[in-house]
Amino acid sequence: MLSRVAHSLYWLTRYVDRAENTARLIDVALQLYLDLRPTAGARGDRWLSLVESSGEEALFRTLHAEVSGLTVTEFLVFQEENPNSILSSLTQARENARMVRDQVSSELWEEINRLYLFIRSPQARALLRDAPYELFQQVKNGALLFQGLMDATLVRNEGWLFMRVGRNLERADKTSRLLDVRHATWPPAGVPAPESQEDLLGWAAVLRSASAWEAYQSLYGTEVSPERVIQILMLSDDFPRSVRFCAREVNEALRSISGAPRDRFTNEAEKLAGRLVAELTFSTVEDLCAQGLHAGIDSLQAKLNAIGEAVFGTYIDQSFRLPGDFELRQQEEQQQQDSPVRDLP
Amino acid sequence: MAENRLDTAFRSYETGGFFDEMMDPQGAVRPHYRSFADGFRGMPEGTFEEKRRAVDQAFLRQGITFNVYGDSQGTERVFPFDLVPRIIPADEWERLERGLVQRITALNLFLKDIYGNQSILRDGTIPAEVVLTAKHYRREFVNFKVPKDIYIHICGTDIIRDERGEYLVLEDNGRCPSGVSYVLENRRALKRTFPDLYERCGVRPVEQYPAELLAMLRHIAPVDDPRVVLLTPGPYNAAYFEHSYLARQMGIEIVEGRDLLVKDHRVFMRTTKGQEPVHVIYRRIDDDFLDPTVFRRDSALGVPGLVSAYRAGNVALANSIGTGVADDKVMYYYVPRMIRYYLGEEPLLASVPTYLAGEPKDLPFILDHLDTLVVKAANEAGGYGMLMGPMASAAEREDFRARIQADPRNYVAQPMIALSRHPTFVEPGAFAGRHIDLRPFVLFGEKPVIIPGGLTRVALRPGSRVVNSSQGGGSKETWVLYGDAQEAKAGGQPVDDEPRAPAEESALGEEKRA
Numbered sequence: 012m013l014s015r016v017a018h019s020l021y022w023l024t025r026y027v028d029r030a031e032n033t034a035r036l037i038d039v040a041l042q043l044y045l046d047l048r049p050t051a052g053a054r055g056d057r058w059l060s061l062v063e064s065s066g067e068e069a070l071f072r073t074l075h076a077e078v079s080g081l082t083v084t085e086f087l088v089f090q091e092e093n094p095n096s097i098l099s100s101l102t103q104a105r106e107n108a109r110m111v112r113d114q115v116s117s118e119l120w121e122e123i124n125r126l127y128l129f130i131r132s133p134q135a136r137a138l139l140r141d142a143p144y145e146l147f148q149q150v151k152n153g154a155l156l157f158q159g160l161m162d163a164t165l166v167r168n169e170g171w172l173f174m175r176v177g178r179n180l181e182r183a184d185k186t187s188r189l190l191d192v193r194h195a196t197w198p199p200a201g202v203p204a205p206e207s208q209e210d211l212l213g214w215a216a217v218l219r220s221a222s223a224w225e226a227y228q229s230l231y232g233t234e235v236s237p238e239r240v241i242q243i244l245m246l247s248d249d250f251p252r253s254v255r256f257c258a259r260e261v262n263e264a265l266r267s268i269s270g271a272p273r274d275r276f277t278n279e280a281e282k283l284a285g286r287l288v289a290e291l292t293f294s295t296v297e298d299l300c301a302q303g304l305h306a307g308i309d310s311l312q313a314k315l316n317a318i319g320e321a322v323f324g325t326y327i328d329q330s331f332r333l334p335g336d337f338e339l340r341q342q343e344e345q346q347q348q349d350s351p352v353r354d355l356p
Numbered sequence: 357m358a359e360n361r362l363d364t365a366f367r368s369y370e371t372g373g374f375f376d377e378m379m380d381p382q383g384a385v386r387p388h389y390r391s392f393a394d395g396f397r398g399m400p401e402g403t404f405e406e407k408r409r410a411v412d413q414a415f416l417r418q419g420i421t422f423n424v425y426g427d428s429q430g431t432e433r434v435f436p437f438d439l440v441p442r443i444i445p446a447d448e449w450e451r452l453e454r455g456l457v458q459r460i461t462a463l464n465l466f467l468k469d470i471y472g473n474q475s476i477l478r479d480g481t482i483p484a485e486v487v488l489t490a491k492h493y494r495r496e497f498v499n500f501k502v503p504k505d506i507y508i509h510i511c512g513t514d515i516i517r518d519e520r521g522e523y524l525v526l527e528d529n530g531r532c533p534s535g536v537s538y539v540l541e542n543r544r545a546l547k548r549t550f551p552d553l554y555e556r557c558g559v560r561p562v563e564q565y566p567a568e569l570l571a572m573l574r575h576i577a578p579v580d581d582p583r584v585v586l587l588t589p590g591p592y593n594a595a596y597f598e599h600s601y602l603a604r605q606m607g608i609e610i611v612e613g614r615d616l617l618v619k620d621h622r623v624f625m626r627t628t629k630g631q632e633p634v635h636v637i638y639r640r641i642d643d644d645f646l647d648p649t650v651f652r653r654d655s656a657l658g659v660p661g662l663v664s665a666y667r668a669g670n671v672a673l674a675n676s677i678g679t680g681v682a683d684d685k686v687m688y689y690y691v692p693r694m695i696r697y698y699l700g701e702e703p704l705l706a707s708v709p710t711y712l713a714g715e716p717k718d719l720p721f722i723l724d725h726l727d728t729l730v731v732k733a734a735n736e737a738g739g740y741g742m743l744m745g746p747m748a749s750a751a752e753r754e755d756f757r758a759r760i761q762a763d764p765r766n767y768v769a770q771p772m773i774a775l776s777r778h779p780t781f782v783e784p785g786a787f788a789g790r791h792i793d794l795r796p797f798v799l800f801g802e803k804p805v806i807i808p809g810g811l812t813r814v815a816l817r818p819g820s821r822v823v824n825s826s827q828g829g830g831s832k833e834t835w836v837l838y839g840d841a842q843e844a845k846a847g848g849q850p851v852d853d854e855p856r857a858p859a860e861e862s863a864l865g866e867e868k869r870a
Binding site: 012013014015016106110111112113117120124125128169173185268325326327339340342343344 | 406416417418419520589590591592593594596600602604610611612614615625626627628629645655656657
């Protein structure tokens with residue numbers, strides 16, 4: 012498989028998952044802030060934590076003077092300048108899909124194209140204003156349909172493995188961020204304890220946003236405990252959005268690409284992925300929270316990034332200089348060669 | 357003949373003095389459109405508008421769009437598709453087909469000759485300086501033997517019909533013409549939209565095109581089991597949809613320049629498992645950009661060393677380098693001579709009468725008739741460098757006068773042709789005549805292959821002859837009927853079976869205008 016194609020497939024799934032998880036993230040915030048009645052000052056701070064968790068606080072400040080539900084959702088959903096907004100993610104996903112259209116099923120392509128056209132339509136903007144829940148639901152459903160089509164229509168070849176790596180790396184990262192939205196209430200060290208009824212509502216909202224509510228109930232009943240929420244989202248063996256589950260998927264997919272056995276590694280990406288799986292396999296919630304869960308999540312995210320970079324270095328790095336994007340684009344456009352869209356005599 | 361008329365939607369239809377593809381001058385449906393008209397008549401009003409919207413939506417959803425240049429938002433548009441098919445009866449198509457095969461055969465022999473012995477230049481049949489000064493003549497490739505002696509593997513020949521319904525070649529596009537993906541996608545869309553009409557009329561299929569294309573590409577390979585790739589400029593190119601569509605249909609890789617590298621005069625592609633050899637490249641990049649070490653140094657799209665691999669015979673290119681000389685509008689004038697020279701035959705397809713500004717005899721005539729002629733720069737495409745005399749302002753004409761006088765070699769002039777028209781859906785419930793042309797796609801591999809039909813382009817605006825999509829141009833399905841289709845040979849426009857006197861004789865001599 013062409014390196015460039017592998018690269019695009021990897022980012023295609025990453026961006027779709029990113030859009031989906033951003034929708035989940037705002038959704039949980041909306042649920043939290045509607046359930047709770049904060050004092051005037053606290054409201055903005057809460058919204059800001061959402062921007063912080065996406066790592067784009069500086070950019071946000073340059074674009075918006077005020078921190079409010081309105082500016083934050085605009086920034087995370089429609090802002091073109093924010094490379095991680097839902098709109099930007101879906102645009103990137105679609106751009107990558109266009110480059111590899113010949114490699115994916117037409118159903119998969121049409122779904123990502125539909126989602127892209129939807130998020131750029133006036134209807135999407137109207138929904139954010141009138142029924143935000145519905146908007147996030149649509150983004151989530153579109154992304155889930157995409158995942159389903161990926162599983163149901165794609166040949167299990169190398170490209171599919173790269174898509175699996177991208178999807179699960181992104182998902183592991185975002186599940187941890189979903190949890191991290193609540194870090195303001197956590198102790199500096201040790202497992203967070205339930206603070207109040209409102210606090211428990213917050214933990215429940217996190218579960219729902221991760222589509223983990225039913226899974227949690229079937230395992231633990233309806234009583235919400237922070238420790239169990241962390242358990243299911245970080246360390247579950249069976250819940251498909253848990254960090255451990257995703258790390259194992261990444262590890263397996265990487266080994267299938269190279270054919271390396273489970274107890275060996277043949278490149279940096281496999282080494283790092285194998286280590287992370289071992290760490291998550293032999294950790295408890297207490298271990299994750301030893302230095303405070305917020306710090307634990309930070310360090311996890313750094314490891315996921317390192318795996319992503321190692322994948323790039325191993326399989327995708329091209330050893331020659333790429334021309335500037337602008338220059339390349341200009342020349343691409345110049346190649347008209349006699350397009351059908353031109354003049355008659 | 358009342359039973360041959362379409363009712364309500366066509367009640368106020370007028371042929372307007374043009375040759376109409378569907379209606380004869382008396383307003384009766386031509387025989388080869390009767391099956392279509394019969395099926396169409398049963399359709400409730402409003403259906404057409406609904407179906408048209410559904411097709412537009414489907415194209416948008418499937419991303420069958422082209423990029424609008426210079427738009428940073430990456431705006432994409434659907435190439436408008438008119439649902440009324442253009443129908444060509446079997447006997448007309450057969451003549452077209454023979455004419456096209458004759459033409460591409462002669463063009464390939466011509467290219468082989470001018471990059472080889474140059475006999476046609478030596479004996480003065482075509483003036484040597486005209487060929488040697490052509491913008492796209494590649495001096496570097498003289499005496500280089502291309503695989504199987506084929507230069508133009510894929511040719512898109514633009515054909516129009518004049519006021520008498522005569523088919524005329526307008527130009528040859530021997531540098532990887534585009535548009536075939538619309539032929540295939542339009543067919544798919546129309547089949548879904550009017551499955552019954554389709555069956556009723558007996559339409560020849562076009563779906564075999566990708567398989568024929570691949571067979572042709574494999575035919576020119578230097579090895580038995582070749583790896584064939586399609587080289588695209590990239591996703592920002594207007595025709596990117598077509599590139600990825602064809603690659604998918606053929607089951608080959610679509611590559612960009614940066615995916616390829618050349619080592620020891622061999623081409624490889626960069627894969628996740630290392631470098632793998634490439635043997636045939638269907639390139640959709642201009643010569644100028646192919647290899648920065650030979651042509652344009654600033655090319656970011658090409659592959660350094662590609663030409664060396666090509667020269668070493670380790671990789672085949674389709675189309676070959678240097679075919680652009682055949683697209684030169686001055687060369688168009690000489691095609692009938694090529695046909696006689698190489699094949700000893702008379703041209704089966706007529707050309708548009710053409711005057712060469714480079715000919716001392718023609719130049720004064722052109723300058724005296726700038727208000728009636730169409731003037732074209734020899735090497736511009738896409739409607740650039742063109743003067744439509746009757747529509748132009750005095751200032752535009754004077755501008756062209758100066759340009760022609762400064763560089764007569766590179767200008768030709770032709771009479772305005774009254775292009776044929778075709779019923780086209782223009783507003784809810786109404787049909788009107790719109791000007792059309794036709795681009796069939798000719799493949800030249802082991803033998804010439806032409807899929808029946810091609811891309812029919814239509815100028816959607818009233819009176820317009822411009823099919824540019826930004827100015828209201830669109831496309832139509834082209835149906836070529838099976839030979840046994842009813843009434844295909846009966847009635848209608850009398851068919852002129854005589855090969856028409858080729859344009860060049862008259863062009864040099866007496867005045868001739870449409």
